[in-house]
Amino acid sequence: MNSLWAATLITSAICYLLKVLGYSMPERVLNHPRIQRINTLIPVVLLSALVSVQTLSAKEEIVVDHRLAGVAAAALALRFKASFPLMMLTAAIVSALVYRI
Amino acid sequence: MLRYSLSVAIPVGGYGAVFGAAAVSSGFSVLQACVLSLFLFSGASQFAVVGVMGAGGSVISAIATGALLGVRNAFYGLRMAPILQISGVRKFLDSHITIDESTGVAISQENLGKDAMRFGFYATGIGVFVFWNFFTLLGALGANSIGNPATFGLDAAVPAAFLGLIWPRLNTRQARISAIFAVLLALLLVPILPPGFPIIATVLVAMIFGWNKK
Known part of the structure; x- marks a missing residue:
């Protein structure tokens, strides 16, 4: 097996097991009030962090560029209760324009 | 939906x-x-x-x-x-x-x-x-x-999509503060830790803010 296949298959297997692992926690643990509170916050913090990393980083460095303009425009659109597709379109157009300048 | x-x-x-x-x-x-x-x-x-x-x-x-x-x-x-x-x-x-x-x-x-x-x-x-x-x-x-x-x-549309998805969840003070800390922690860690760590480290933020009933 060459190295590319090894990387492909082994990472796929590990990532699949990680996904299954999330559903393997006993119900009584998940029903604990403290775990429930933490659990509700987890996707919020992970996705907030994801937004910031996707917007402001490149190759393990902080980079401020056209993406920030696009995401800021999206935040503004959300603030004014724009529909979801319109908000996304705003982000894409603003970011693409700033990129081309 | x-x-x-x-x-x-x-x-x-x-x-x-x-x-x-x-x-x-x-x-x-x-x-x-x-x-x-x-x-x-x-x-x-x-x-x-x-x-x-x-x-x-x-x-x-x-x-x-x-x-x-x-x-x-x-x-x-x-x-x-x-x-x-x-x-x-x-x-x-x-x-x-x-x-x-x-x-x-x-x-x-x-x-x-x-x-x-x-x-x-x-x-x-x-x-x-x-x-x-x-x-x-x-x-x-x-x-x-x-x-x-x-x-x-496209590189801004994807984070914008995630922003739009968490937006309705930022309706409590606790969620907003957690999100702000998560953003700060992740960005702080980007130059320091290898990819993957900065985002999952923010689970700590969820643990801190979710620990006690607010």
């Missing part, structure tokens, strides 16, 4: 083409690119695997980085488990579509109840799976003709 699912699945699918092209230009075959999208099916991990291998990194570091970026899917599973209530074969099938997008749409529907969350999860997970795989194949086949995603604003 399908509007949410499709608004997420389409641009993310477009990124599938970027992934397919990146995989092939990193030396992966079209088949390997498709296997990654079908079986790894987690964008960040896939880009990490082809990125590390393409840059001449070792197999071990490609696997480690890909796996670290996949850890957050386990946390999403914890959140989705009580909502989906899956067991047996379904657990092994449905967990595969537990990713940023499906979880994001599910939590954006939280105020509509568990049925809406479940529908959002499946519509988005399946939608992204179909688009992502179809476009991976196209991107891998046409590797040389795929342009820079920045010219289409």
Whole structure:
């Protein structure tokens, strides 16, 4: 097996097991009030962090560029209760324009 | 709600083409690119695997980085488990579509109840799976003709989609403060820790703010 296949298959297997692992926690643990509170916050913090990393980083460095303009425009659109597709379109157009300048 | 699912699945699918092209230009075959999208099916991990291998990194570091970026899917599973209530074969099938997008749409529907969350999860997970795989194949086949995603604003549309999904969840003070701390912590860690760590480290923020009843 060459190295590319090894990387492909082994990472796929590990990532699949990680996904299954999330559903393997006993119900009584998940029903604990403290775990429930933490659990509700987890996707919020992970996705907030994801937004910031996707917007402001490149190759393990902080980079401020056209993406920030696009995401800021999206935040503004959300603030004014724009529909979801319109908000996304705003982000894409603003970011693409700033990129081309 | 399908509007949410499709608004997420389409641009993310477009990124599938970027992934397919990146995989092939990193030396992966079209088949390997498709296997990654079908079986790894987690964008960040896939880009990490082809990125590390393409840059001449070792197999071990490609696997480690890909796996670290996949850890957050386990946390999403914890959140989705009580909502989906899956067991047996379904657990092994449905967990595969537990990713940023499906979880994001599910939590954006939280105020509509568990049925809406479940529908959002499946519509988005399946939608992204179909688009992502179809476009991976196209991107891998046409590797040389795929342009820079920045010219289409695709690199801002994807984080904007996630911002739109968490937006309705930022309706409490606790959620807003947690989100701000998560952003600060992740950005602080980006230059210090390897990819994967900065995002999953923010689980600590959820633990701190969720520890005591507010």
